[in-house]
Amino acid sequence: MRAGELITTDLQGRSGDETDIQRAYSVLEEVMDPEVPVVSVMDLGIVRDVDWADGHLHVVVTPTYSGCPATEYIETAIREALQGAGFAFPKVSQRLDPAWTTDWITGQGRERLKAYGIAPPVGSSDKRSLVSGVAQVTCPHCGGDETEQLSEFGSTACKALYRCKSCLEPFDYFKCI
Amino acid sequence: MTKYDDLTEFLLRLGDSALVHAQRLCEWTGRAPALEEEMGMMNVGLDLVGQARNWYEYAAERIGDGTDADTLAFRRDERAFRNLLLVEQPNGDFAVTMTKQFFYDAWQYHLLTALQHSGDERIAAIATKSLKEVTYHLRRSSQWIERLGDGTDESHQRMEKAIDTVWRFTFEMVEANDSESALASSGVIPSLADLPEQWLATVNDVFRNATLTVPDAPSTFYLSARTGMHTEHLGILLAEMQFLQRAYPDASW
Numbered sequence: 001m002r003a004g005e006l007i008t009t010d011l012q013g014r015s016g017d018e019t020d021i022q023r024a025y026s027v028l029e030e031v032m033d034p035e036v037p038v039v040s041v042m043d044l045g046i047v048r049d050v051d052w053a054d055g056h057l058h059v060v061v062t063p064t065y066s067g068c069p070a071t072e073y074i075e076t077a078i079r080e081a082l083q084g085a086g087f088a089f090p091k092v093s094q095r096l097d098p099a100w101t102t103d104w105i106t107g108q109g110r111e112r113l114k115a116y117g118i119a120p121p122v123g124s125s126d127k128r129s130l131v132s133g134v135a136q137v138t139c140p141h142c143g144g145d146e147t148e149q150l151s152e153f154g155s156t157a158c159k160a161l162y163r164c165k166s167c168l169e170p171f172d173y174f175k176c177i
Numbered sequence: 178m179t180k181y182d183d184l185t186e187f188l189l190r191l192g193d194s195a196l197v198h199a200q201r202l203c204e205w206t207g208r209a210p211a212l213e214e215e216m217g218m219m220n221v222g223l224d225l226v227g228q229a230r231n232w233y234e235y236a237a238e239r240i241g242d243g244t245d246a247d248t249l250a251f252r253r254d255e256r257a258f259r260n261l262l263l264v265e266q267p268n269g270d271f272a273v274t275m276t277k278q279f280f281y282d283a284w285q286y287h288l289l290t291a292l293q294h295s296g297d298e299r300i301a302a303i304a305t306k307s308l309k310e311v312t313y314h315l316r317r318s319s320q321w322i323e324r325l326g327d328g329t330d331e332s333h334q335r336m337e338k339a340i341d342t343v344w345r346f347t348f349e350m351v352e353a354n355d356s357e358s359a360l361a362s363s364g365v366i367p368s369l370a371d372l373p374e375q376w377l378a379t380v381n382d383v384f385r386n387a388t389l390t391v392p393d394a395p396s397t398f399y400l401s402a403r404t405g406m407h408t409e410h411l412g413i414l415l416a417e418m419q420f421l422q423r424a425y426p427d428a429s430w
């Protein structure tokens with residue numbers, strides 16, 4: 001038995017309801033991605049489910065990339081944020097299926113990425129756009145359309161490195177997967 | 178020598194190939210020809226370590242007795258590894274590295290495409306996830322093969338030499354296998370009968386654009402990942418990769 005399991009419910013005997021779930025979601029809106037600290041786990045679309053079971057809040061997340069080093073960090077951050085909000089022993093688990101897609105990044109998430117200097121994914125993640133050539137990406141700095149890919153991989157696996165031909169600035173592009 | 182059931186052996190083949198290939202990529206840290214390429218190789222390696230972990234976790238659950246993904250990666254000897262002979266080969270120059278990468282990516286791409294439709298849901302989920310990443314890996318390595326093959330005289334010549342060096346290990350990717358056929362007939366995975374042809378078609382397409390010649394089909398020889406009979410290079414790679422966990426078992430930070 002792990003330490004937290006001595007606590008039989010998250011809310012001192014009171015069973016959780018829909019209001020608590022909504023409250024949990026608003027906590028999750030504030031849990032930021034460690035590598036792109038302007039987007040939350042909700043913006044990224046990696047929270048797949050929030051529900052009650054056996055007196056505990058259960059949060060299901062999906063990893064962005066198989067080897068994403070932020071996955072464990074994010075799970076811990078979610079647990080700590082929920083504990084800070086009064087959920088005594090929330091449980092966080094991982095689900096692979098269905099696989100995460102950049103289509104799940106919210107409109108707000110895309111705006112936040114752009115404001116941070118990262119071009120959001122272009123188009124939808126169907127197989128065609130993956131195999132066929134390089135996406136037409138807009139520069140997040142000046143809005144110019146004349147950009148070129150420098151490398152298929154940028155500072156992290158989820159990004160490619162681009163350069164703007166108008167303002168000449170390099171920038172990260174959040175790849176469509 | 179422990180030989181596991183067909184499915185566990187198959188999972189180890191996938192996991193070990195990803196991990197050993199990733200370990201080779203790490204050797205380029207600080208030595209790649211350009212910063213962009215270094216980041217590219219490290220990110221591909223990271224994807225593969227993640228994929229290896231997913232396959233290992235499944236294999237470990239099947240093996241039981243307290244085995245976990247770390248035990249499989251760091252506490253097994255050379256003879257227990259089921260990785261393709263190709264991926265344990267030394268990096269050589271950038272042409273050899275990219276040739277290995279391309280042959281492996283093309284194999285992963287077609288294999289994972291098939292495995293997405295596995296009867297075993299866990300395999301299907303890991304394959305679907307991994308394929309998204311591998312599609313980018315294959316796109317990158319194909320572009321490099323074309324750029325190097327159809328580049329300067331020097332790069333073309335080095336590509337020919339690289340193909341010469343590693344082609345003989347590709348027999349493993351195109352040989353039929355009884356235990357995989359058994360897994361397919363029991364509905365765990367789809368039939369992989371078309372895999373050799375698909376792999377070769379991708380190699381043909383990319384080599385044509387790269388002005389490179391595809392050699393004759395390689396012949397099987399006595400070494401085989403399936404029996405744990407590796408080339409002399411794997412032991413040295415493992416000695417480095419496993420050092421910490423061997424010297425300080427259960428070390429953590």
Ligand SMILES: [Zn+2]
Nearest residue numbers: 139142164167
């Ligand atoms: Zn610009």
